[in-house]
Amino acid sequence: MTKILTALIFINISSYTFANIDYNFYGFIKAGLSNSDNGLKSFGSDGFRAPTEASNQNSSVAVVAGEDTQSQNSIQSAQTRWGVKIKKGERLKGILEFDGAANNGSPSAGANIRLRQAHIHFKLSQGGSFFAGQKWVTFAGLNPHTVNMVGAGFRSGNSGFIGNEFGYTHTLGDFKVYLTLGNKGQNSSVNTTDTELGVPAQTLRFDYNSGSHHLGLAYITGELKQKELNTATNKNSKVAGSKVFYSLSFDSVNFKAEYFRGHNLGDMGFLTLANSRVTDDKKYKESGLFASLKYSFKNGSAWIGYGQDKVNNILDYTFGSLVKNRKTNIAAEYNIHDSLNTYFSHERFQSYYLSTNNTAERSKANLTEVGFIYKF
Numbered sequence: 001m002t003k004i005l006t007a008l009i010f011i012n013i014s015s016y017t018f019a020n021i022d023y024n025f026y027g028f029i030k031a032g033l034s035n036s037d038n039g040l041k042s043f044g045s046d047g048f049r050a051p052t053e054a055s056n057q058n059s060s061v062a063v064v065a066g067e068d069t070q071s072q073n074s075i076q077s078a079q080t081r082w083g084v085k086i087k088k089g090e091r092l093k094g095i096l097e098f099d100g101a102a103n104n105g106s107p108s109a110g111a112n113i114r115l116r117q118a119h120i121h122f123k124l125s126q127g128g129s130f131f132a133g134q135k136w137v138t139f140a141g142l143n144p145h146t147v148n149m150v151g152a153g154f155r156s157g158n159s160g161f162i163g164n165e166f167g168y169t170h171t172l173g174d175f176k177v178y179l180t181l182g183n184k185g186q187n188s189s190v191n192t193t194d195t196e197l198g199v200p201a202q203t204l205r206f207d208y209n210s211g212s213h214h215l216g217l218a219y220i221t222g223e224l225k226q227k228e229l230n231t232a233t234n235k236n237s238k239v240a241g242s243k244v245f246y247s248l249s250f251d252s253v254n255f256k257a258e259y260f261r262g263h264n265l266g267d268m269g270f271l272t273l274a275n276s277r278v279t280d281d282k283k284y285k286e287s288g289l290f291a292s293l294k295y296s297f298k299n300g301s302a303w304i305g306y307g308q309d310k311v312n313n314i315l316d317y318t319f320g321s322l323v324k325n326r327k328t329n330i331a332a333e334y335n336i337h338d339s340l341n342t343y344f345s346h347e348r349f350q351s352y353y354l355s356t357n358n359t360a361e362r363s364k365a366n367l368t369e370v371g372f373i374y375k376f
Helices: 002-012 060-065
Strands: 015-018 021-036 040-042 072-076 081-088 092-099 114-123 128-136 162-172 175-182 197-209 213-224 237-250 253-263 285-297 300-311 322-337 340-354 360-375
Touching: 081 114, 114 162, 322 360
Parallel strands: none
Antiparallel strands: 015 021, 021 072, 021 081, 021 360, 081 092, 092 114, 114 128, 128 162, 162 175, 175 197, 197 213, 213 237, 237 253, 253 285, 285 300, 300 322, 322 340, 340 360
């Protein structure tokens, strides 16, 4: 009942002012019907919550069970999201945001509410601001165009998720610099207290944003204690990564692209492929990229995209590990009434798993989804 009342409050009140504090509620309800010709995984776990890769169809277990080589269907609403922006005056603001994707269950009645964002921003000077809390990490950069809002191209070119940060930004004209300290992120409902970094991750980012052009450069480095890696390693993990991202808007077209490279970024909860795997302090390297092109027209939009993530040396990994992942997608969204949109999406996953003969064997899946999104 509490969950229902919370949702109704956010839907029925779009903005509210009390005691000189402005509250602006936002979000969307997403309900989709999906069909896949083969098994799918969401961040390595079976299910349609937020598909990111094809299931391993080459292992003997998968072939015998038959589950990963058969057509599958799902009706999902777990990606539904809602939040509130809170602002007092011109210097202080904050955001609270939730969704229903805390676990991987396909029936949404079994979904748990997840806190996505909870952060504050305080303006210190004309160009300087301080922020703290749980948010999209500064290293994240851009997200590709998609209706798979939680999957969002992760493990296939997109990198950087939600984590807790303390940071400072300074804006000078079209330029902006970020300096942050951050913790390891987490994208599951597993309870753990092992999230203390040996050295808080430090991120430096530069942005140039003229409105039509947005160019960014980011670098992160840090070290995680071995107890928080949840693997067999008995060594700390040294993490580092860099990326460049770009967005171009003109007329009715928006183009986004991003390229990253680094080592052990998966240990930071950045939803990439390279993680510490064995009992050493080796740097497990990877690289990834995505490109996404969107065209907007009256009452709707359509887009195409491509993304890829791969580890540098597949022999660093164990049998069954995902060592390369590609995704292509085509989608469209159309407004049918007020804030109600209907959508179509097709995603093709080509996922490469390490086989017993130390080669990367391909598994593939085609996911087609139709549904409705009510934005408020």
